[in-house]
Amino acid sequence: MKNQLTCIECPAGCAISVTIENGKVVKVEGNKCAKGEAYAITEIENPVRILTSTVLTKDMPLKMVPVKTSAPIPKGRMFEAMEEVKRVRVSGPLKVGETIIPDIAGTGVALVATRELTKS
């Protein structure tokens, strides 16, 4: 079976053609770099996405601090992860990359801050 994908690794958005046998990728064509091949394989076998959102702060000058999962998480877990994102509050200062939730929605992936949060 052949499947057509658009690579989402970078803005180039290469059109990739994937040959699949028994749920496994056997051939990847049309990608212009190694990232494209890796993307095509995961997209078919276990699609993942980086989740980005915002977390409410408490007693800080910025009301919302932007966050991301430090690695892509399974596509099917996005909404579950969002439930945790909506529940959590941060009150301390945070550096870019600092962990807010160590293991989000049982994915083993951390939710980290993408903007510095300071008291002033």
Next chain:
Amino acid sequence: MVERDLVIVGGGPAGMAAAVSAYENGVKDILLLERDQHLGGILNQCIHPGFGIDYFNEILTGPEYADRFIKKTESIPQIDVSLQSFAVHLENDKTLTYIKPGKLEIVRPKTIIMATGCRERTREMIHIPGTRPSGVFPAGLAQKLINIEGLLPGKDAVIVGSGDIGLIMARRFLLEGARVKAVIEIQKETRGLKRNVVQCVEDFGTPLYYGHKVSDIYGKDRVEKIRVVKVDENFADVPGSEFEIECDTVLISVGLIPENELIEMAGVAVDKSTNSPVSEELNKTSIPGLFVCGNSYKVYDIVDSVSRDSVIAGRLAAEYLKGLK
């Protein structure tokens, strides 16, 4: 009146890259004005990943990309950053007036770089008929409300225009628990990046109608529904193809326009169709020593190119100053 070697208006990626580059090219007296309470510009609300692939060879979110430039800018004492400083008037001789909380300041720079970014096109500019209820937002404003203010502007949204901002907002609304009824695009294909169609629309099964337009917005106080019609190759309505979608929110994502009122005030020639300065060479304007960079020079899709081109603006300002001595 305070004299300065270089004043930069706008503390987004363009203004910061220009400031750092001017310093690296020998300018030692730089005032950077930013009307917001923080540096970073539009990047602070662009929380999604997709920035920095060219410039840093990494995939960053908007705030992470901004953070790198903020750290760099703040590490250079010769760059005097003035926040909550709104430039309101510019003279032909580069005399600039700005307001700070409780103060009106006038500064006389030898050279000036404008890096004021873009604003969004509005519903009025694409002429959607109908009533004028609340619930119609430019998509970037909705992005700011959600990502900076923590407010969700509606529950059932339709997105008009498939530019990147609209696509990104389709996903953002869904993740926040709202519904996205449709994305309506008048062209035959997206104006945004293909990757955004995949991960912001197709991933969630949101219907995307190409070759369709919103023909009416209905609602008394709040948007209640919209009417959609298919268009042919000449963008004429296809009779009998109309249908309605119930929604309480319409997000308009139909492009950006450079913000250039200040340089117009100073007498710089501005192209009326694009709102960009008339320019013979990158970042230059019809007034020598008055430069424009980033999204106020022209609308860039990728911030990496903004940073690269704004570095050149910093260098041009430094060269101009050397020429004065």
